[in-house]
Amino acid sequence: MPYILDIDGVICRGSKPIVEGIKAVKLLIDRGEKFVFVSNNSTRSRRMLLERFRSFGLDVSEDKIVVATYATSIYLKKRYGKLKIFTTGEKGLIDELKLAGHEIVDYDDAECLVVASNRNLDYNLMTKALRCCMKADIYVATNPDKIFPGWDGPIPGTGMIIGALYWMTSRMPDAIVGKPSEIIMNEALSKLKCKNAVVVGDQIDVDVVAGKKIGCKTALVLTGVTTRDNLKKMIEKYGKPDYIADNLFQLVKNL
Numbered sequence: 466m467p468y469i470l471d472i473d474g475v476i477c478r479g480s481k482p483i484v485e486g487i488k489a490v491k492l493l494i495d496r497g498e499k500f501v502f503v504s505n506n507s508t509r510s511r512r513m514l515l516e517r518f519r520s521f522g523l524d525v526s527e528d529k530i531v532v533a534t535y536a537t538s539i540y541l542k543k544r545y546g547k548l549k550i551f552t553t554g555e556k557g558l559i560d561e562l563k564l565a566g567h568e569i570v571d572y573d574d575a576e577c578l579v580v581a582s583n584r585n586l587d588y589n590l591m592t593k594a595l596r597c598c599m600k601a602d603i604y605v606a607t608n609p610d611k612i613f614p615g616w617d618g619p620i621p622g623t624g625m626i627i628g629a630l631y632w633m634t635s636r637m638p639d640a641i642v643g644k645p646s647e648i649i650m651n652e653a654l655s656k657l658k659c660k661n662a663v664v665v666g667d668q669i670d671v672d673v674v675a676g677k678k679i680g681c682k683t684a685l686v687l688t689g690v691t692t693r694d695n696l697k698k699m700i701e702k703y704g705k706p707d708y709i710a711d712n713l714f715q716l717v718k719n720l
């Protein structure tokens with residue numbers, strides 16, 4: 466059975482690899498199984514993630530990575546063609562948008578606003594985003610994440626900008642590409658060239674919900690956000706995954 470694998474909390478925590486996660490991916494490669502990575506990361510391009518994977522000792526090809534920066538670029542191209550885009554995002558997103566053929570312009574020339582995290586967000590950038598949001602025909606966000614687990618505590622996600630724009634303009638994005646949206650999941654299935662897969666992640670409300678939406682089996686691993694302590698509460702609220710494992714290696718070894 467092919468796998469759709471989350472990255473953060475499954476094979477790494479930020480730039481730190483999770484040993485069992487890496488071991489599991491190597492096992493999948495050895496067995497010749499199909500898999501693709503799906504991540505809501507909105508600041509990194511596929512190339513940046515490949516570099517990180519290489520630092521973990523994993524050599525995978527670009528077509529195995531469906532990250533929100535790439536999925537958003539492709540979604541816009543398929544749905545609207547090449548666009549003039551203003552984005553709040555960082556270089557990783559800008560690179561993917563350009564690779565898909567879009568043109569990056571200032572806010573007053575844009576037909577489309579793409580909202581994504583930016584770790585240098587300031588008043589000037591928010592002002593441009595506000596003006597673009599009030600005027601652009603198309604408004605999409607790379608991912609819906611409100612908060613991320615940083616190494617020393619929670620940090621704001623793309624939701625910070627979506628929320629601020631909504632508070633100012635009452636406008637929500639026309640589409641939010643990242644999990645649990647079907648947009649990014651369908652892109653993953655089309656990369657796998659199949660209709661079914663096991664969707665693996667560390668968050669029930671994100672990964673498991675996304676997997677159920679596209680009718681796939683789902684698996685939760687306890688190496689990230691969800692732990693034995695908050696597991697029961699999350700299942701009650703969002704539903705039960707088909708499989709629960711301590712880590713990715715435990716899961717793929719037994720499947």
Ligand SMILES: [Mg+2]
Binds near residue numbers: 471472475666667689
């Ligand atoms: Mg995760």
